[in-house]
């Protein structure tokens with residue numbers, strides 16, 4: 240299957256945008272802030288919290304990075320104006336880390352000021368391993384000045400237990416996910432069981448350190464393991480949340496989690512960069528093609 244996936248990911252960029260749109264549509268909440276707001280509202284009405292991401296990454300100029308920052312500030316104000324339960328997720332390379340560290344830090348601080356004013360929160364998404372150190376440094380600097388910020392730690396990285404112990408100071412609000420980028424054996428585990436085990440252990444460590452884990456996965460084995468542990472250890476519902484990507488079918492699991500009184504947050508990407516973004520993701524991780532095809536025939 241991986242050969243087929245690789246071949247498909249090589250030819251998909253040759254498709255015109257209109258032909259590729261049906262593949263991206265279930266996972267992307269439109270192209271504009273207004274469209275995204277409608278999706279967030281609908282999800283809130285169904286009981287879900289939201290984190291929103293403006294699609295894009297690897298901007299090359301300071302102007303572009305500032306433009307992205309202003310779009311996020313507009314988004315924060317739109318969420319506030321509609322009184323929605325939503326915060327934002329940003330990527331360091333989208334806010335200008337490839338331009339310079341100072342550019343990304345200034346843009347992030349500007350966003351955090353706006354998020355503070357609008358009563359919101361900023362999640363710093365984690366990109367591929369060349370950015371891990373700088374993203375953690377960015378988080379630590381931001382956390383000195385702002386409460387409303389949290390990092391992401393990827394369960395597939397060998398370094399992640401050390402990162403969690405370093406960050407776990409009782410005030411940590413961290414998303415734990417498996418990690419989506421293709422990484423070498425030198426930096427990341429490759430087998431799924433080791434990654435599952437490390438994921439569960441990282442979440443437990445966050446709890447033990449008094450932190451707040453955002454458990455971001457569609458893997459039912461991991462969700463069930465953590466649910467059991469939470470029950471055994473009588474962890475209250477306000478100490479964690481589950482997170483999923485918008486549009487990924489979960490065979491009724493999301494409703495079950497909501498019915499248990501757990502917070503479930505959907506990650507909702509939008510923006511006119513959906514085509515390039517989807518293609519880059521597919522090339523990095525052709526496994527996504529299998530998901531897309533599988534999910535086209537599934538219902539939630």
Ligand SMILES: Cc1cc2nc3c(=O)[nH]c(=O)nc-3n(C[C@H](O)[C@H](O)[C@H](O)COP(=O)(O)OP(=O)(O)OC[C@H]3O[C@@H](n4cnc5c(N)ncnc54)[C@H](O)[C@@H]3O)c2cc1C
Pocket residue numbers: 363364365366391393416417418419420455456457458459482483484487488505506527530531533534
């Ligand atoms: C809220 C959220 C935020 C994330 N943020 C980051 C981040 O900052 N950095 C990062 O590196 N990664 C991030 N990820 C991606 C994550 O690292 C994984 O690559 C992704 O979630 C797939 O892993 P899984 O735990 O769902 O398990 P898997 O075993 O990969 O997936 C379990 C099942 O879920 C379904 N599924 C999973 N992913 C998809 C998909 N994309 N499309 C369709 N179906 C799918 C499939 O049916 C699959 O069989 C995030 C994921 C979530 C849910």
